[in-house]
Amino acid sequence: MIELLEKSLDELQNLFESYEIPKFRGKQLIDYIYHRHIFDFQEMTQFPKELRQWLIEHCSISLPTVVTESVAPDGKTKKLLLQLADSSRIEAVLMKQHYGNSVCVSSQVGCAMGCVFCASTQGGLFRDLTVAEIVSQVLLFAQLEGEDIHSLVVMGAGEPLQNYDNVLKALQLIHEPTVFNISYRKMTISTCGWVPNIYKLADEGLPITLALSLHATTNEVRRTIMPVGAYHALDEVLEAVHYYYERTQRRVTFEYILIDGVNASFKEAHQLGEIGKKFPNCHINLIPVNGNEHIDLYKPSNENMNTFKDIVSSYGLSVTIRKEMGDAIQAACGQLKVAHGRKEEIHE
Numbered sequence: 011m012i013e014l015l016e017k018s019l020d021e022l023q024n025l026f027e028s029y030e031i032p033k034f035r036g037k038q039l040i041d042y043i044y045h046r047h048i049f050d051f052q053e054m055t056q057f058p059k060e061l062r063q064w065l066i067e068h069c070s071i072s073l074p075t076v077v078t079e080s081v082a083p084d085g086k087t088k089k090l091l092l093q094l095a096d097s098s099r100i101e102a103v104l105m106k107q108h109y110g111n112s113v114c115v116s117s118q119v120g121c122a123m124g125c126v127f128c129a130s131t132q133g134g135l136f137r138d139l140t141v142a143e144i145v146s147q148v149l150l151f152a153q154l155e156g157e158d159i160h161s162l163v164v165m166g167a168g169e170p171l172q173n174y175d176n177v178l179k180a181l182q183l184i185h186e187p188t189v190f191n192i193s194y195r196k197m198t199i200s201t202c203g204w205v206p207n208i209y210k211l212a213d214e215g216l217p218i219t220l221a222l223s224l225h226a227t228t229n230e231v232r233r234t235i236m237p238v239g240a241y242h243a244l245d246e247v248l249e250a251v252h253y254y255y256e257r258t259q260r261r262v263t264f265e266y267i268l269i270d271g272v273n274a275s276f277k278e279a280h281q282l283g284e285i286g287k288k289f290p291n292c293h294i295n296l297i298p299v300n301g302n303e304h305i306d307l308y309k310p311s312n313e314n315m316n317t318f319k320d321i322v323s324s325y326g327l328s329v330t331i332r333k334e335m336g337d338a339i340q341a342a343c344g345q346l347k348v349a350h351g352r353k354e355e356i357h358e
């Protein structure tokens with residue numbers, strides 16, 4: 011079967027042409043899927059009966075099933091636990107920001123990276139997501155909300171740069187004017203520091219924002235909480251990020267999770283300030299660790315987090331402490347899946 015959620019308008023038109031179907035049907039089909047949210051070929055009544063039958067026999071639109079939908083009490087964050095065709099589960103998050111709707115998608119089922127503060131990696135990597143599985147996370151939110159999606163972050167489960175080709179193709183589709191029309195400037199890829207593909211992405215020449223999950227200021231601490239640190243030393247990662255900045259001129263974001271007693275001392279705040287100074291206009295996003303019954307880590311006190319922030323800011327840097335928008339619905343990556351899996355285990 012031909013998966014339609016992996017096809018650009020050009021690809022669809024070429025496909026139709028090769029089957030002697032008028033090219034303009036490609037645009038109509040895209041409109042049905044991405045704007046009218048009609049996924050049943052029988053309901054595409056603008057198409058002649060023969061074309062509907064041809065679509066039924068040759069094509070599919072593979073949308074995941076929504077297992078659970080959780081909404082934070084303020085209504086601004088919504089998280090979907092989704093089941094894929096092979097019964098794998100992933101999650102996607104919608105955040106209603108003042109500038110519009112932002113969707114955070116997963117790029118893999120599970121993750122091989124093993125970061126100690128992350129629930130997504132607890133069962134290891136199961137598989138990469140397909141292009142359609144990445145695109146469909148955005149499509150489901152657009153359908154559920156009945157609203158446009160303005161920005162996209164690839165920051166859910168998985169290391170996006172390990173699923174490079176599918177992530178890139180998905181972003182190219184999402185960018186298409188006839189699909190979601192989201193500018194590359196409103197897309198962010200978050201990486202834990204997969205160095206070779208940071209260079210590769212830089213050379214694509216697309217103005218996508220890169221967010222580096224830094225989380226430590228020394229190799230010793232980084233290796234303790236992020237096993238990827240054993241493959242790529244901090245200097246090597248920062249050099250790749252610098253190359254990315256030079257090629258794209260995009261402001262780099264550093265993600266820094268604050269874990270009490272691990273990486274949140276005031277000395278480390280100064281070290282973080284020194285690192286940030288080397289990246290013009292960079293932004294530093296401090297994230298209080300989202301500990302729970304599966305992750306035995308704790309955030310520093312509010313007072314210490316504010317002092318940490320003030321120290322980093324004193325280096326002339328833009329620093330924020332991430333609003334814990336999703337806390338109430340367990341919206342740190344992987345947590346909903348873990349919580350749901352647990353519930354099933356208990357009920358079995």
Ligand code: SF4
Nearest residue numbers: 121123125128131168
């Ligand atoms: S934080 Fe990201 S890279 Fe690290 S284990 Fe979780 S999903 Fe993977």
